Amino acid sequence: xxxxxxxxxxxxxxxxxxxxxxxxxxxxxxxxxxxxxxxxxxxxxxxxxxxxxxxxxxxxxxxxxxxxxxxxxxxxxxxxxxxxxxxxxxxxxxxxxxxxxxxxxxxxxxxxxxxxxxxxxxxxxxxxxxxxxxxxxxxxxxxxxxxxxxxxxxxxxxxxxxxxxxxxxxxxxxxxxxxxxxxxxxxxxxxxxxxxxxxxxxxxxxxxxxxxxxxxxxxxxxxxxxxxxxxxxxxxxxxxxxxxxxxxxxxxxxxxxxxxxxxxxxxxxxxxxxxxxxxxxxxxxxxx
Amino acid sequence: xxxxxxxxxxxxxxxxxxxxxxxxxxxxxxxxxxxxxxxxxxxxxxxxxxxxxxxxxxxxxxxxxxxxxxxxxxxxxxxxxxxxxxxxxxxxxxxxxxxxxxxxxxxxxxxxxxxxxxxxxxxxxxxxxxxxxxxxxxxxxxxxxxxxxxxxxxxxxxxxxxxxxxxxxxxxxxxxxxxxxxxxxxxxxxxxxxxxxxxxxxxxxxxxxxxxxxxxxxxxxxxxxxxxxxxxxxxxxxxxxxxxxxxxxxxxxxxxxxxxxxxxxxxxxxxxxxxxxxxxxxxx
Ligand SMILES: Nc1ncnc2c1ncn2[C@@H]1O[C@H](COP(=O)(O)OP(=O)(O)O)[C@@H](O)[C@H]1O
Ligand SMILES: Nc1ncnc2c1ncn2[C@@H]1O[C@H](COP(=O)(O)OP(=O)(O)O)[C@@H](O)[C@H]1O
Ligand SMILES: [Mg+2]
Ligand SMILES: [Mg+2]
Numbered sequence: 001x002x003x004x005x006x007x008x009x010x011x012x013x014x015x016x017x018x019x020x021x022x023x024x025x026x027x028x029x030x031x032x033x034x035x036x037x038x039x040x041x042x043x044x045x046x047x048x049x050x051x052x053x054x055x056x057x058x059x060x061x062x063x064x065x066x067x068x069x070x071x072x073x074x075x076x077x078x079x080x081x082x083x084x085x086x087x088x089x090x091x092x093x094x095x096x097x098x099x100x101x102x103x104x105x106x107x108x109x110x111x112x113x114x115x116x117x118x119x120x121x122x123x124x125x126x127x128x129x130x131x132x133x134x135x136x137x138x139x140x141x142x143x144x145x146x147x148x149x150x151x152x153x154x155x156x157x158x159x160x161x162x163x164x165x166x167x168x169x170x171x172x173x174x175x176x177x178x179x180x181x182x183x184x185x186x187x188x189x190x191x192x193x194x195x196x197x198x199x200x201x202x203x204x205x206x207x208x209x210x211x212x213x214x215x216x217x218x219x220x221x222x223x224x225x226x227x228x229x230x231x232x233x234x235x236x237x238x239x240x241x242x243x244x245x246x247x248x249x250x251x252x253x254x255x256x257x258x259x260x261x262x263x264x265x266x267x268x269x270x271x272x273x274x275x276x277x278x279x280x281x282x283x284x285x286x287x288x
Numbered sequence: 289x290x291x292x293x294x295x296x297x298x299x300x301x302x303x304x305x306x307x308x309x310x311x312x313x314x315x316x317x318x319x320x321x322x323x324x325x326x327x328x329x330x331x332x333x334x335x336x337x338x339x340x341x342x343x344x345x346x347x348x349x350x351x352x353x354x355x356x357x358x359x360x361x362x363x364x365x366x367x368x369x370x371x372x373x374x375x376x377x378x379x380x381x382x383x384x385x386x387x388x389x390x391x392x393x394x395x396x397x398x399x400x401x402x403x404x405x406x407x408x409x410x411x412x413x414x415x416x417x418x419x420x421x422x423x424x425x426x427x428x429x430x431x432x433x434x435x436x437x438x439x440x441x442x443x444x445x446x447x448x449x450x451x452x453x454x455x456x457x458x459x460x461x462x463x464x465x466x467x468x469x470x471x472x473x474x475x476x477x478x479x480x481x482x483x484x485x486x487x488x489x490x491x492x493x494x495x496x497x498x499x500x501x502x503x504x505x506x507x508x509x510x511x512x513x514x515x516x517x518x519x520x521x522x523x524x525x526x527x528x529x530x531x532x533x534x535x536x537x538x539x540x541x542x543x544x545x546x547x548x549x550x551x552x553x554x555x556x557x558x559x560x561x562x563x564x565x566x567x568x569x570x571x572x
Binding site: 042043045147148174176177179180206244246249253256257262263275278281282283284 | 434
């Protein structure tokens, strides 16, 4: 596997030297591989947003470094600027940052900053609007007139339009209803499929993480407490609950069945896998 | 004689001024005092609108809303109604008005001219009830999301309401914050007899409710105990609501021709039912 982002001893301290000094992340070493979809979980204040904002150079580490495709992103001013186009960051509640008069202009803002030609900008706006299910009939509307779910998609489309090699999303489904969540998750997986991009997303929903991630990184008090495939991480239910987290309900059911003597493979943490395995068992077919 | 319901809604219609379409299209409901009612529904189904009609922030376009037997359109009772129904919203940051937790909780009763001594005891009591008394001198903006929401609940409690309406209070919280808020609300209902109306998208928060009401496009599409409503799998899917993983598993087994109950909602109940089936079939 080819590494695309690496952090070395990444440490960030807010308000250093004041009574409010706070070490938000400490000594974080992580390697992200090209094409992965990584979900980052952790309780509020565990350092997820601080970590993510280093990956595209928005925050500077107090110690340690970030390497994107092998390059130290803080080595020069140019490197720090260029990384914004390679690593696209969708903030938490990005809809509060829509500011252009029209949806089209908002999505075009990033590509325009990249000094692309009008034709290229137009192509990208249309492509990312399609990927996020933002209909072209909305292009001339003011973003303020849209529903919460639509605004969220416009904001995500704006970052996708820069076609970053790594797409980072900070709690992209927070506050949306189940249909809105499912829609945004599908936009993200569609983008990844269409572009082969690497995706990192922060979520509080263990079910979302279970559904789409290849890998889970768990933050706790500013460091990485767990890092592994969903089945590995979700098999540590007790520890997760102690950290204020959870496992998907399907993983908890699988666990409860095992405790009752039912033989189930360890890799069950989504509703679909659980249903398949249990129905197969009931029918007398060995689950795979 | 049955007790009079604490909230009675009669053929309620509501249209926002200047809107062509009705947001609420003929709602009739009665809510019993002391019950824990969860309200579900897709975005735009009218949940928040209903919440605002319950404490006279909005008034019906036609039909009636009665709180403790009082018509919400009756201006004479406006203050009483506002006092009887406490409202807590989604975003904890938008609800904080003061720089110290206890001042924040005291804000509403102060505005109503409650006696200082009385305020003191109400604030302490409210903060104890939500488990935030130790934080009474803290700055609210430094609290976690779950703590902020509990302070917001304390603020509502300081008005000594009989009904607490919470509009997606956990939507912005992490799993721990969610647990803190939901267990606080459940305790208020079970131990203090508070009537609770909880609007939420999280099925796990509805499991212990007495009653679950699903709204769709301004109408009630399901109304019953969580067991009754969650076992209507087809309806929930059609309405874009998520079905708990327990019910989905039981439903899949039923579809495959196995006899399991659909209403084993909790993880343990579901595991018991499934293990019993597998045992009977000699698969364990
Ligand atoms: N701008 C800031 N100034 C001071 N402290 C901050 C700032 N941003 C975050 N923090 C603190 O750093 C810690 C990590 O925060 P954050 O990275 O936002 O966590 P998460 O995204 O996991 O909720 C928290 O204790 C938070 O209060
Ligand atoms: N202030 C308002 N003015 C006009 N229409 C509104 C207003 N608030 C909500 N609506 C409309 O009323 C409908 C129901 O909204 P709401 O009660 O917020 O639903 P929910 O809380 O279930 O998402 C939506 O179609 C929404 O666009
Ligand atoms: Mg964050
Ligand atoms: Mg609402």
